Amino acid sequence: MAGTGSSSRRREILDVLRAASGPLGVAETAERLGVHPNTVRFHLEALVEEGAVEPRVRRPSGPGRPRTVYVPRPGMDRGGIRNYRLLARMLLDRLAATGSEARSVAMEAGRAWGRSMTEAPPSQREPAAGESAARLVGLLDDLGFAPEPEGADKPGAVPSRIALRHCPFLELAEEHGQLVCPLHLALMQGALTEMRAPLTVTELEPFAEPEVCVAHLAPARQ
Numbered sequence: 001m002a003g004t005g006s007s008s009r010r011r012e013i014l015d016v017l018r019a020a021s022g023p024l025g026v027a028e029t030a031e032r033l034g035v036h037p038n039t040v041r042f043h044l045e046a047l048v049e050e051g052a053v054e055p056r057v058r059r060p061s062g063p064g065r066p067r068t069v070y071v072p073r074p075g076m077d078r079g080g081i082r083n084y085r086l087l088a089r090m091l092l093d094r095l096a097a098t099g100s101e102a103r104s105v106a107m108e109a110g111r112a113w114g115r116s117m118t119e120a121p122p123s124q125r126e127p128a129a130g131e132s133a134a135r136l137v138g139l140l141d142d143l144g145f146a147p148e149p150e151g152a153d154k155p156g157a158v159p160s161r162i163a164l165r166h167c168p169f170l171e172l173a174e175e176h177g178q179l180v181c182p183l184h185l186a187l188m189q190g191a192l193t194e195m196r197a198p199l200t201v202t203e204l205e206p207f208a209e210p211e212v213c214v215a216h217l218a219p220a221r222q
Helices: 002-020 025-033 035-050 084-096 099-116 129-142 170-175 178-196
Strands: 053-058 067-072 145-150 161-164 199-209 212-219
Touching: 002 025, 002 035, 002 053, 002 067, 002 084, 002 099, 025 084, 025 145, 035 053, 035 067, 084 178, 099 178, 129 145, 129 161, 129 199, 161 170, 170 178, 178 199, 178 212
Parallel strands: none
Antiparallel strands: 053 067, 145 161, 161 212, 199 212
8 A cells, every 4th residue: 555644544445345234436435434535536446456345337227327336355454564574483483493404494495496486498408507597697686686696707608606685584584594595595506407507506605795695606517
């Protein structure tokens, strides 16, 4: 939602729709809230886009034009606060408590996700190392790592490392780096495996510098 004011108004509109005995139009909703119909129309359109409200066409029993009315979609309210970081912390705490198996489980999950987020090349074609590195950089960029390939001595050359200047899981990595960082490493390895790339990530240096982590690339063993 656009902001605190918008969120509050849309919640009021949802409350009115839920309390009604049947679908309401814009004018009826505005009257119950004591606001201008254009204000209600704007927020109803946003609620429809968010999937919280469903529009319906009501045809008159006699002469007249059809009009649009609105009903709340069934199910839990999809507005409000999300706390996925807390969920991730709970799961990481539980995984860390399993002991020596935790790291290997995290890496197994990372490889699986890396493969699932990558498309294999067609017809068993093995891509060139430069192409694979570029695809890996693109994946990391999509995930929010702000990657920068380094170590290529000329355009088109294969980088020897990728600097990661942002961590989308920074607080979790600071608290559970022994699990989160290996998961990142395995995710990159899994993605390159799925690409049938002739290179892999051999090491991930967490916080190699205060503001950057570094993934090291090398030819994959055949």
